[in-house]
Amino acid sequence: MTRETVGSVGEFGLIDRITKSLPSKVRSHPSMRVGIGDDTAVWQPTPGEQLLVTTDALVERIHFDLDWQDWESLGWKSLAVNVSDIAAMGGRPALATFTLGLQAEVAVDDILAFYRGAARLAEASGMLIAGGDIVRSPECLSIGVTVVGETRDGRFLSRSGAQVGDLIAVSGTIGAAAAGLKLLQLPDDDPRRHAATAPALIDALLEPQPRVELGELLLASGASAAMDLSDGLLGDLPKILSASQVSAELQIADLPVASSVRALFPHDWLSMALSGGEDYELVFTASQEAYDAISGPANDFHQMVTVIGRVVEADTSGASLRMFDESGNQVPHTTGAFTHF
Ligand SMILES: [Mg+2]
Incomplete structure (x- = not known):
């Protein structure tokens, strides 16, 4: 034939x-x-x-x-x-x-x-x-x-509603898609390619799960702003901050990064989580009360959500993002999304 x-x-x-x-x-x-x-x-x-x-x-x-x-x-x-x-x-x-x-x-x-x-x-x-x-x-x-x-009942979430004092949270884990890409780019004889945890990371890159149910729950529970993570946390979160004219403080220790990503990439896991992109998880802001209304039901459909920081007042220079390590020291970083040109 x-x-x-x-x-x-x-x-x-x-x-x-x-x-x-x-x-x-x-x-x-x-x-x-x-x-x-x-x-x-x-x-x-x-x-x-x-x-x-x-x-x-x-x-x-x-x-x-x-x-x-x-x-x-x-x-x-x-x-x-x-x-x-x-x-x-x-x-x-x-x-x-x-x-x-x-x-x-x-x-x-x-x-x-x-x-x-x-x-x-x-x-x-x-x-x-x-x-x-x-x-x-x-x-x-x-x-x-x-x-x-x-829309649902004429309502929708946008990037511009984050309020000072809100929590900042993400769904699922971040960095898995970037780890999956890295695995695919390694030579075939690299033992990490054959790790038991490798298929799930590669799957995260190849077949991302859009968080439709969670988006509906965020809307119903009064989240103040949301967006999906296509360009990585440092690429995307600043878009919420500038649309809402606020700043953010993030705790590195609270970032939900899969243990398999940390284990396979002990030197790169943080940059994968912050700048890797393509995770297609949701990052959102919510008051403590709204967050409490989200995290319980999210668990019911096996959707983990994790608080990673807090919305603070914009600096005189405008919206900015500050990151802190476990000892409370500020960690330098560069923000910015992948651009095609
Ligand atoms: Mg988007």
């Missing part, structure tokens, strides 16, 4: 195969008046809600490498990074569209694996896949995903 490629089946043959491969739950729903196959999708939002719209691009060799990312997890991740932005607003993800730039030689089976990964997350999140576009790309694979979500 000859191997089908994007070039041999053509754009419409490919779209047909993708559509048929999707579970019916993610391509049809009463709210989806018109799904894949017309000029546009037609979708009925919940009356009274406002729409949340987010888009993210992933480009081969910038965001991922097919030497270490398989197509199925790539499908999951390209949707997950967008769903994570909806989660950060406390929103409900509703539907997604995909734009793929492909070379003609790509195997159809690889594209179907990509959609299998995306559909797995869409189904788990109660979302629909509403269509997209497929174009030829001369060299690299490029992926553009747009997700539409909804």
Whole structure:
């Protein structure tokens, strides 16, 4: 049997195969008046809600490498990074569209694996896949995903509500994705590649879990500000601080860093946790009272949250972030997010 490629089946043959491969739950729903196959999708939002719209691009060799990312997890991740932005607003993800730039030689089976990964997350999140576009790309694979979500009872979380005195907390652990990336980049004979804890760290990079349930809980419990961690704590937390015009004090000893990350990377774990990025956990601020209302129920769905610091008054020079070690000494650091140019 000859191997089908994007070039041999053509754009419409490919779209047909993708559509048929999707579970019916993610391509049809009463709210989806018109799904894949017309000029546009037609979708009925919940009356009274406002729409949340987010888009993210992933480009081969910038965001991922097919030497270490398989197509199925790539499908999951390209949707997950967008769903994570909806989660950060406390929103409900509703539907997604995909734009793929492909070379003609790509195997159809690889594209179907990509959609299998995306559909797995869409189904788990109660979302629909509403269509997209497929174009030829001369060299690299490029992926553009747009997700539409909804507010909950017209309400949402933003970056600008942090108040002096609020606690600063993060979900899950930080640094695992950066450790996973480092593991994938090590030579194959490095014993750390074969550590029992390695697969979970690599998984954290390849298939991040967007924190939709936690976002909903943060909104319901009165968290004051939130965002998702795509660029690392030192890249992202300053965005909350400047939007809210406050400063922060963090305790390094309180950072939730997995023991496996500390054990495998005794010299790098702190920089992985602070600047590694791609954890897609939520960082949020909340009064003590709101935090207490969050941490109990979060445990019920196995979502760990950890206080890492406190919001303080902005300095005369503006919003800033100070970090302290166990002895109370201030630790120097550089903030700033990864920038593409
Ligand atoms: Mg974000």
